[in-house]
Amino acid sequence: MPLFPGSLLIQMLARLTPEDKVLALRHKLVPVAFLPGLTVYGAVTQASFHEAERRGLRVVARIDIATYRQAVRRVLGRSMLRHAVNQLALIQPENSARRRLLPEQFLWLVILGLAVLAAAIAGSKGQVLLGLSVAAGIFFAMAVAIRLLALTPAVSRRQPHPAPLSHDDLPVYSVLVPLFRETAVLNQLIGGLMSLNYPALCIKRTKRPEVGREVEGISLPRCCPQLASPTSRRCQFF
Structure with missing residues (x-):
């Protein structure tokens, strides 16, 4: 089976549809030619040949694995890196650390800052320092409580036992x-x-x-x- 040239491989990777991109990255099967009513592929590994046979795809060329990796880095490297970095923030923003503060947390910080500013204007310097000390102590106590809570054993929910089968079943x-x-x-x-x-x-x-x-x-x-x-x-x- 002929070896597919690397220069053409770069061109084919740049023209991949989203479905073909998944096939190329997951199974290392790259479309190398588009004929009327037929798409032929190049396979990188032996597993790629088996996957093409399982899917009923026609393989007409083999692709060197080193050439394949270089072409993927050159054509799809930036998009793959962007996907790896930002995908969690896009599909599950509540589980991502990209946003440092939630809107509710930012609102509470603003309220706390305004309260400290109002206390500083209305009261003496000693009272302001006392209030800040109390707030810092409460924050420290909450941090310690969270750490202690993490050390406690998790509460396991008892799963109901399934009903026993009868002898006939x-x-x-x-x-x-x-x-x-x-x-x-x-x-x-x-x-x-x-x-x-x-x-x-x-x-x-x-x-x-x-x-x-x-x-x-x-x-x-x-x-x-x-x-x-x-x-x-x-x-x-x-």
């Missing part, structure tokens, strides 16, 4: 336990199977004579008469 399982010259562990094996916490436990004996004789001497709480009984919920076979 439980899935049906068939557990096959193969044994080959291991009849000596049958008692231990059956004890482990019987301890399973699952309704309507069913034990099915095998027709193999060497295992069947060993099972005959073991007391089983219940036994299914058929290999796949429609009323059984879980079966073990020996």
Whole structure:
């Protein structure tokens, strides 16, 4: 497959639509030619070829990964940086630190400044200093309270337990336990199977004579008469 030239790659990246830009950056599939009713692509990595095959896109050229990175930095570098820096402020301004003060915070600062100015005009210097000291102490106490609150364990909400399923709603399982010259562990094996916490436990004996004789001497709480009984919920076979 021919190698797509880097000079043409820069031109193609500059003409990308928003949909093609997502495809080029996320999957490294770049449109290299536009034909009537058909767009052909260049792929950068092996994963790009697989993605093109999955989407039914036609790949006619391969793109060197170093050339691709240089072209992306040159054409899309500034827009990608601008998107990374400003996108949170655009879509979720309440979670962005770009705006240092909210309008409510700015309003309270103005009110506080006016109050300090009024106190300075109406009162003495000592009273103003006392008021500023009290305000600074309150601010410091609030900062300490926030830090202490961050150290406390989070309050976890107890999730309601789902209602237990009825026996008829439980899935049906068939557990096959193969044994080959291991009849000596049958008692231990059956004890482990019987301890399973699952309704309507069913034990099915095998027709193999060497295992069947060993099972005959073991007391089983219940036994299914058929290999796949429609009323059984879980079966073990020996």
